[in-house]
Amino acid sequence: MDFRLRTLLYPKTYFWIDVFLLKETQKAILIKFNGKKAWLPKAWIRRIKRNKNILRHCGRSEAISIKISQYHWEKKFY
Numbered sequence: 001m002d003f004r005l006r007t008l009l010y011p012k013t014y015f016w017i018d019v020f021l022l023k024e025t026q027k028a029i030l031i032k033f034n035g036k037k038a039w040l041p042k043a044w045i046r047r048i049k050r051n052k053n054i055l056r057h058c059g060r061s062e063a064i065s066i067k068i069s070q071y072h073w074e075k076k077f078y
Contacts, residue, residue, distance in 0.1 A: 013070040014046055020061040032061065036077065044072040 023030040028039050029048075047067040 014067050015070060016065050016067050017073065018063065018065050021064045022061045031066075033077065038076050040066075040068070040076060044068055
C-alpha cells in the first residue's frame with residue numbers, strides 16, 4: 001500500500017506528555033508518569049523536549065516533554 005494512502009486511511013494522533021526522565025539509554029528511556037515507571041523505546045517517540053527550566057523530582061530526575069503516538073501511549077499505560 002502506498003505510504004500516503006496508508007496515512008490517510010490510518011491516521012496517527014500524536015500528543016505531548018510531560019513526564020520525569022529517570023534514566024536514558026541508547027535505545028530507550030525510563031520515565032515516571034502518574035506514579036508509574038515504564039521503559040519506552042526511543043523508536044516510539046517522535047520528539048523529546050528538554051525543559052530549560054529544569055525541575056528536579058526527588059533530586060535526580062529531569063522533567064521533559066515527549067511527543068508520542070496515542071496508540072503507543074495507550075499500549076504502554078492502559
